Every structure is written in structure tokens, then in C-alpha cells.
Amino acid sequence: MTPRLRLGMVGGGQGAFIGAVHRLAARMDDEYELVAAAPSSNAERAKASGDELRLAPERVYTDYREMARAEAARGDGIEVVAIVVPNHLHCDVACAFLEAGIHVICDKPLTTNLADGEKLLALASAKRCLFALTHNYSGYPLVRAARELVASGAIGDLRIVQVEYAQDWLAQPLEHGDNRQAAWRTDPALAGPAGCLGDIGSHAAHLAEFVSGQTPSQISAELTTFVPGRRLDDHVQVQLRYASGARGMLWASQVACGEENGLRLRLYGSRGALRWQQEQPNELWFSELGQAARRLTRGMPWLPGAAAAATRIPAGHPEGFIEAFAQLYRDFAADVRRHQRGENVDRLSVPGLADGVRSLAFIDAALRSHRLASAWVALQN
Template sequence: MTDRIRLGMVGGGNDAFIGGVHRIASRIDDHFELVAGALSSTPEKSQASGAALGLAPDRIYDDFKQMAIREARLKNGIEVVSIVTPNHVHYAAAREFLKRGIHVICDKPLTSTLADAKKLVKAAEASEALFVLTHNYTGYPMVRQAREMIAAGQIGGVRVVQVEYPQDWLTEEQDFKQAEWRTDPARSGAGGSTGDIGTHAHNLACFVTGLELEALAADLQAFVPGRQVDDNAHVMLRFKGGARGMLWSSQVAPGNENALKIRVYGEKGGLEWAQEDPNYLWHTPLGEPKRLITRNGAGAGDAAGRLSRVPPGHPEGYLEGFANIYTEAAHAIRAKRAGITLDPEVQFPSIHDGLKGVAFVDACVRSSARNAAWVTLAD
């Protein structure tokens, strides 16, 4: 299929987790072909990982800069690169590709520092290339359904947002790779749970409601002795326009695997969605029985339907949601290729969403340092 979009990858070597997710996500709807990679921090590991993935030896690079330079020169060089490294590498890597006009799909959070995030926004604005941030939960059909319903006024003006993202994998000290860099402020940034998962919760709350966060008050904790970043965060939220909310992120809540959940209450109804049971959206019109809207089922609308592959009752999940971000990116890249206007129903998290996420982490850390005083979000 010669029409596939040529994809490179930075990071995602053999012992990574999210790299494999990106690769599956890129294949599900058959829009991409992985053809190049700088997959690891050492040339040896990068070669081994690339070979395992079946990359041509001359498309396996020692580092992202080498890859950006050469691929930009190739006739059939990569059109887009996925950056799936630890956070502190995002900025430097993305910059190299953006300045050469290669589209970037980048893992969240955008960067490990607010300064880097701001610089990256400038780099992206100066580039012709697209920038797609994988806040993958915005790709779930029932999240789109919720957003569509709120935008259409189906629950009335939003008053209260309850969003939480508890996990339990860091309840005790861990020393394997995924845990190690995520608890190292030099690599993950100043936020621990706030950066790794709180940014997802923040992004989801804004995406679903269409609201923007104005101020927050955060009480961060590092419960595990010796931990240098927060592993639990309690945050009160004030949105522009008057809605209020609470956000809880935790990596020390036993019994929670990946329990991202959002509940939104408006003047005329409520909506509830949980990532671990993603095919369901609960909707209560005020004064009526609660309704269970299912992915592609009765009551689900166009926004969910266009991201859904199989009939209701045939569950889709994390990988399909992630694939939807890739497929939205593919639509955008193909529109760029063709020089046509992008269909407005295509949506993906942007570099500006990424900046807001890093600003959210920054605000949490600042507020907590001031004993949970209210702080506004820098931008």
C-alpha cells in the first residue's frame, strides 16, 4: 500500500512500554508504515531494537538528530516522527524535526519544564509541520460523545467537574525503568503523578467540558519515603466562567490500575465516564432515569460514531483510542499533502494543549509550595 504515511520513531526501544503502544496505534487503521527509528539512548540498543522491528539497517539511527538530518534529505524520508522518549528529551527531539518540516506526534506531557514548553510552542509556530500530542484519552469515542453532548447543551451550563486518575503501581518504591525515570525530576519534570497522569486528567476535563482552567489550589504529597516528586495530588479547580472542580491524581492508591474517571454536572443533567470501562457513557437528564449510552449503540452520536470501528457490544479499548489519535493525525497529514482544508470534525490535542498541561503541572507545584494557595495558570 504505497499510500501509507512514512513514519519514524524516537525512543520506543525494546524495554519501553509506550513505544509499542504507538506502533500498534499507528497500524490499526493502516495509515502509517514505520520506516525509520532512533529507538534508544545508545546506538547498540537502537540497532537491536530497530532490527527486531524489521527496519532497514540504514534507517536505524544512533540518535534523533542524525535521523532528522538524513531523513529530511531522503527522497522518501519520513513524513512524520513519533517521539516517545522520557519527557526531558521531547523538546530537543521535536525541535529537530519541526525545523526540517517533519510532522511530529509527541507523547505527553509536552516537556519536562515550562520553559521548554514555551520554546517548543515557538518552534512549532515557526514550522510548517503539524504537531500532535498524544493525550490519547481524547481519542475514545465516548469521550467525544460526552464533549459533543456538553457542547450541544444537553446537560446545561456546567457547574461541577470531578476528575480523578488513581493508580497503584508506585505504592511502594520501584526500581524498574518505567518507574525510575518517572520519579526522577530531572527526566520527568517537577511533577510526579501530576505530570504523568494529572496532565491527562486536566486535559480530559478541559476537552470534555470545553472549559479552560483559570486557577487551582494544590496539595501535593510524596508518600513513599525518599520520593522526589509527588505521588498523590489533591487539586481544587476554578474554571473560567464559574465552573468548579476537583482533581485527584495518585500512584499510591491500591486497587486502582488506571482508573481515570470524569464526572460533569450541569444545570440540566450529568455525565459520567470511566476509562477502564470505556464503551459506556452514563447520562442523567435531570429528573429522568440514568441512561447508559454505549459506543456505537442507541443514543450515540456522530462524534463517537466516526471514531468507532465495530458494533456496540464489541468492546474497543485503550489501543483503539490511541489509534484514533493516529488516525486523526493521518487525516491532517493527508490534508496537508493534498493542500486541502482539514475537515473540522478532525480533532487532536495540539501543542497549545501541551503547553497548558505543563502549565498545569507548574501551577500545582507552585501552589503546593505556597501551602495550597490559589494560583492562576501561566501561559
């Protein structure tokens, strides 16, 4: 019997949304066991979270550096750590565990700046550690199906990329009240220089790249802050140019009233088109030129390999956000086990550091373009 991977977590204590999501995702396929955590730097809150998670008291930490050292020294120490802290801490926390030889699962964006992302890329390579980045929308079966359809030439040569991510939860200045999520996500000291752009625009950019197989070569961006007194952008529009000749548009907003979690992707080629949206994730619309649009659903026997492998239950039974998140955990577990057997893992099954660095390059270019009155800016390769 293959033992579960021993998992640790930094952040994600009581009241943290994304920490609970990670724990559910890790448990779904029974590949991990949470055995240690640094849920808070506050001793009382850390203990309360540790008790709630039923962790041994000696493996509940208030300092991630101490956790990395102590767990690396144990014979039964953690093999993988999940980093679910605010953006400004990602680099330092990840460095501590990579230095200890521990594989990493980290929330996006990878860091708050491109230089730190490149630093992590070099360190993980030097320490021969694997690193997964939770661009979790790539875990949906029909997103993977769309990717394979594009790669197979089903829509012909790519011409147009339209991706949007619209929410309304920051339409009011919640950061001035007691909403901790709003407070740190709109604070440049914690979130970095990009607000909506880094928070959800990075998801949209990765989704478009993941499915289309192409990265923009140039972008023109305008960042807007609609809520008075807010210190970071809450609305973003980015025009996209691709080396292939394709063109596109990315729109992300957290002040679009009436929108809940409107992540949508449309790809148009010379022979057809694909449409997918996260709020109806079990449907993919495929249009071939001159024919009626076809509604493709998760669980159908036609699904290509990667999409079929990501499907857990029969057609007609909905799968959603947690299952997609869990798919990244399951795929990463397989990568870690291959690595532990001495096999070469030169390409992860999930988004990783290279994806994170490209995302940071996109954010950096968008910020530069905005400062230059939306001038076209080349993305760093």
C-alpha cells in the same frame, strides 16, 4: 491508491511499553509504515531493536539529530516522527525534527517546563509543521460523545467537574530496584519537577478540559510524597475554579492501593450529569434531572458525528486503549494529508501544541500553588 505515511520513531526500543503501543496504534488503520527509528543511543540495543522491527540497517540510528538530518535529505524520508522518550528529551528531539520540516507525534507531557513548550509552539508555526500530543483518552468514542453532549447543552450550565486518576503501581519504592519505568518517572532530572502530577494528573486535567470545553482560571494544589525517599510527588489534589462559575476537583494518585488505572470523569450541570470511566470505556452514564440514569454504549445509532466516526466495530464488541490511541493516529494522518494537499489546517483533529502548553501552564500553576501552601493561583492564559 493513497500511499501510507512514512513514520519514524525516536525511543521505544526493546522492552519499552509505550513504543509498542504507538506502533500498534499506527498500524491499526494502515495509515503509516514504520521505516526508520532511533530506538536507543546504545549501538547494540539499537541494532537489536531495528532487527526486531525489520527496519533497513541504514535507517536505524543511535542519534536522533543524525536521524532528522538523514531522513530530511532522503527522497523517501519520513514524513512523521513519533517521540516516545522520557520527558526531559521531548523538547530537544522535537526541535530537531521540526527544524527538518518533519511533522511530530509526541507523548505527553509536552516538555518539562512551560518555556520549552512555548518554544515548540513558535517553532512549529514558523516551520509550518503539524504537531500531535498523545492525550489518548480523548480518542475514546464515548469521551467524544460526552464532549458533544456538553456542547449541545444536554446537561445545562456546567456546575461541577470531578476528575480523578488513581493507580497503585508506585505504592512501593520500585525505583530503587530494576524497574526502569519507575526509575525515570520518579527522577526529576528525567521526568521534570512534577511526578504523579505530570505523569497522570496531566491526563486527568486534559480529559476534564476536553469534555467540559472549559479551562480552570484558578487552582489550589497540594502535592504529597507518601513513599519515603521518593524525589517527586506520588499523590495530588487540586481544587478548580472556572471563570463560568463552575467549581471542581482533580485527584491523581499512584499510591492508591487496589486501583489499577482508575481514570474517571463526572460532570454535573444545571439539568443533568455525565459519568465515564476508563476501565469501562464503552459505557457513558447520562442523568437528566428527575429521570432515571441512562446507560449509553459505544456503537449505538444515537452517537453524534465525532463519536460515530471513532467507532470501528458494531455495538456490544468492546473497544479499548489501543483503539483510542489509534484514533489519534488516524485523525492526525488525515490532518497531515490535508496539509500536504495545501489545505489550511488551522485546527488539528487531535490534541496538539496548544493543548500541551495549557497542560504545562496547569502543572506550573499547581507547583506554584503547592509552594505557597496551596494558595489560589491564576493560570497563565
